[in-house]
Amino acid sequence: MQEGLLEKITEDLSDDDLGLLLLIRHFERKLLDLFGQGLVQGTTHTCLGQEYVPVALAPLLGERDFVFSNHRGHGHYLARFRDPYGLLAEILGREGAVCGGVGGSQHILSGRYLSTGIQGESLPVAAGVALHLRDAEPGALALAYVGDGTWGQGAVYEALNMAALWRLPLVVVTENNGIAQTTPTSAQMAGTIGDRARAFGCRFLHVGSRDIGEIRDGLRPLFERTREGAGPLVVEFATHRLGPHSKGDDTRTAEEIRRARDHDWYPREGATVSPRFARMDAEARAFVEVVAGEVLGRPLSAREG
Amino acid sequence: MRVAESLNRALHEVLADDSSVRVLGEDLLDPYGGAFKITKGLSSRFPGQVLATPISENGIVGVAGGLALAGGKAIVEIMFSDFVTLAFDQIVNFASKSVSMYGRPLRLPLIVRCPSGGGRGYGPTHSQSLQKHFIGVPGLAVYEVSPFDDHRELFGEMLARGEPCLLFEDKILYTRQIFEDGIADDLFRYDVLPQAGQVTRVYLEDPEQADCVIIAPGGMAHRALAAMRTLLLEREITCLLLVPRRLYPFDVAPLSPLLERTGAVAVAEESTAGGTWGAEVAQQVHSRLWGRLRRPVSLVHSAASVIPAAAHLERDVLVQDTAIVRAVQELLP
Numbered sequence: 001m002q003e004g005l006l007e008k009i010t011e012d013l014s015d016d017d018l019g020l021l022l023l024i025r026h027f028e029r030k031l032l033d034l035f036g037q038g039l040v041q042g043t044t045h046t047c048l049g050q051e052y053v054p055v056a057l058a059p060l061l062g063e064r065d066f067v068f069s070n071h072r073g074h075g076h077y078l079a080r081f082r083d084p085y086g087l088l089a090e091i092l093g094r095e096g097a098v099c100g101g102v103g104g105s106q107h108i109l110s111g112r113y114l115s116t117g118i119q120g121e122s123l124p125v126a127a128g129v130a131l132h133l134r135d136a137e138p139g140a141l142a143l144a145y146v147g148d149g150t151w152g153q154g155a156v157y158e159a160l161n162m163a164a165l166w167r168l169p170l171v172v173v174t175e176n177n178g179i180a181q182t183t184p185t186s187a188q189m190a191g192t193i194g195d196r197a198r199a200f201g202c203r204f205l206h207v208g209s210r211d212i213g214e215i216r217d218g219l220r221p222l223f224e225r226t227r228e229g230a231g232p233l234v235v236e237f238a239t240h241r242l243g244p245h246s247k248g249d250d251t252r253t254a255e256e257i258r259r260a261r262d263h264d265w266y267p268r269e270g271a272t273v274s275p276r277f278a279r280m281d282a283e284a285r286a287f288v289e290v291v292a293g294e295v296l297g298r299p300l301s302a303r304e305g
Numbered sequence: 306m307r308v309a310e311s312l313n314r315a316l317h318e319v320l321a322d323d324s325s326v327r328v329l330g331e332d333l334l335d336p337y338g339g340a341f342k343i344t345k346g347l348s349s350r351f352p353g354q355v356l357a358t359p360i361s362e363n364g365i366v367g368v369a370g371g372l373a374l375a376g377g378k379a380i381v382e383i384m385f386s387d388f389v390t391l392a393f394d395q396i397v398n399f400a401s402k403s404v405s406m407y408g409r410p411l412r413l414p415l416i417v418r419c420p421s422g423g424g425r426g427y428g429p430t431h432s433q434s435l436q437k438h439f440i441g442v443p444g445l446a447v448y449e450v451s452p453f454d455d456h457r458e459l460f461g462e463m464l465a466r467g468e469p470c471l472l473f474e475d476k477i478l479y480t481r482q483i484f485e486d487g488i489a490d491d492l493f494r495y496d497v498l499p500q501a502g503q504v505t506r507v508y509l510e511d512p513e514q515a516d517c518v519i520i521a522p523g524g525m526a527h528r529a530l531a532a533m534r535t536l537l538l539e540r541e542i543t544c545l546l547l548v549p550r551r552l553y554p555f556d557v558a559p560l561s562p563l564l565e566r567t568g569a570v571a572v573a574e575e576s577t578a579g580g581t582w583g584a585e586v587a588q589q590v591h592s593r594l595w596g597r598l599r600r601p602v603s604l605v606h607s608a609a610s611v612i613p614a615a616a617h618l619e620r621d622v623l624v625q626d627t628a629i630v631r632a633v634q635e636l637l638p
Contacts, residue, residue, distance in 0.1 A: 103407050123367070124395065125369060125395075127367070128367060
């Protein structure tokens with residue numbers, strides 16, 4: 001289903017899914033724009049090209065489920081809360097920031113959503129939360145997003161071992177975009193994620209599709225089995241990062257970047273092909289402009305407690 | 306009662322009183338009951354609350370952090386405190402930061418128990434006192450077990466704190482008797498000052514009458530008492546010993562009147578030299594009491610060395626009571 005995406009988006013995708021995809025896309029673009037203007041402190045990592053992963057997973061998750069995100073988590077957050085105001089305020093340190101501006105782009109806690117800034121750190125924590133859920137709230141699960149580079153961390157294996165041993169309701173979603181900061185996966189990973197997951201007795205699914213409906217249909221029963229006590233599930237998305245690692249740090253060749261763009265779900269020409277796409281694209285772009293303008297007009301954030 | 310039994314009893318009570326508390330660690334299950342038997346009997350009595358884990362310190366502390374994050378409470382046993390370095394990320398970058406880095410206070414009731422210290426010939430990677438590496442981490446409290454403390458109360462205080470706590474337990478103490486009824490031995494009495502987070506004060510007859518103050522955590526208690534005995538009987542020097550329950554955060558201000566009275570202060574700890582907890586305490590004492598001190602605060606710590614396995618070599622490196630005697634004598638020439 002890799003090449004049929006444009007059609008799917010213009011015909012089959014619900015307005016809700018398409019709206020969310022476009023919200024994340026324009027949010028991230030705006031962020032890079034604000035970066036260029038010197039309005040964003042520190043660093044930030046966009047998920048351009050990977051938006052469809054959290055959008056596909058969103059309806060598979062319930063309110064009692066915990067989501068653990070990583071440094072590239074804006075899409076994860078927006079797919080769960082649809083709260084661009086709170087997220088942008090957090091990144092810009094303005095009033096209404098989800099975490100008062102203390103956490104910034106990489107460290108966000110909101111209800112049952114948490115991101116940490118250290119690769120692999122969240123997996124043991126997610127296993128601990130899954131342990132609590134298994135016993136206290138059966139049927140709920142913990143889902144942790146990691147990148148391909150995170151599989152270099154020992155914490156991943158300690159967590160998988162315990163999660164499989166104790167049959168924890170844990171889902172590990174790997175967004176394998178083929179590059180860890182500037183290091184290609186081929187230069188930092190021996191073997192495969194699938195083999196590593198299977199070595200611990202974890203169920204594993206490789207997802208090459210970017211078709212949201214197909215992804216959901218494939219994952220729904222696997223998530224259900226995890227909720228029912230089948231133990232951890234590892235999902236690997238073969239995806240593509242369009243943008244740089246953080247701001248201007250893209251070391252990829254033009255050819256590599258072009259290859260990533262070829263896999264982009266966002267069809268630039270789609271705006272002219274489908275009236276619905278064009279309309280919703282323009283709406284999302286305009287909405288993000290409104291969000292940015294409004295948030296930039298807010299006073300600086302204050303820290304609680 | 307021995308300190309090991311007291312800690313064990315306290316854990317039994319903690320688990321009985323609160324079913325949301327879980328104890329995790331390696332080899333905790335009965336009949337073994339942990340390498341030092343501090344968790345003995347717990348898994349039989351509270352099977353759902355005790356979890357034996359793989360050898361995965363970083364993972365275990367992370368799991369414990371997750372339990373605490375989700376509304377539970379967790380107590381982790383690190384078999385030998387030396388291995389807590391493997392969990393440094395989860396302690397420093399996750400647990401301690403989580404209580405404040407999300408812009409609002411978050412409760413994370415987590416205790417990491419660390420059997421520490423030398424004197425048993427376990428060698429360089431099983432004998433360290435790593436307290437100093439955890440001093441000054443925002444959102445992290447560092448405690449040390451003492452034979453003067455009510456250990457049930459100690460666990461209660463740490464869990465109520467709502468932020469991650471490290472509890473160092475000197476392995477040598479496990480086999481020693483706890484002190485009771487205000488009597489340390491035939492010479493010395495003790496009481497507990499509510500100030501500065503429950504500091505035990507050990508004295509000869511009158512706590513107001515002393516030539517020197519020794520500040521030392523619980524694992525040093527017996528060595529400090531032995532030094533105080535020697536100083537008294539051989540040199541007629543009277544010492545007041547202050548044993549803090551909590552090493553960090555530690556505020557010397559409430560103790561200032563006691564320190565000022567003598568103007569002679571020694572800090573003793575088993576950590577190896579360099580960047581120590583004692584240096585942090587000394588800095589605070591100097592800042593508050595400079596001009597009223599007779600001499601700079603004296604630091605007593607182990608040598609800047611790995612801790613050898615052979616008994617005679619280990620003895621040369623670790624703090625002995627004679628080192629405390631020497632330090633006090635230098636303060637009072």
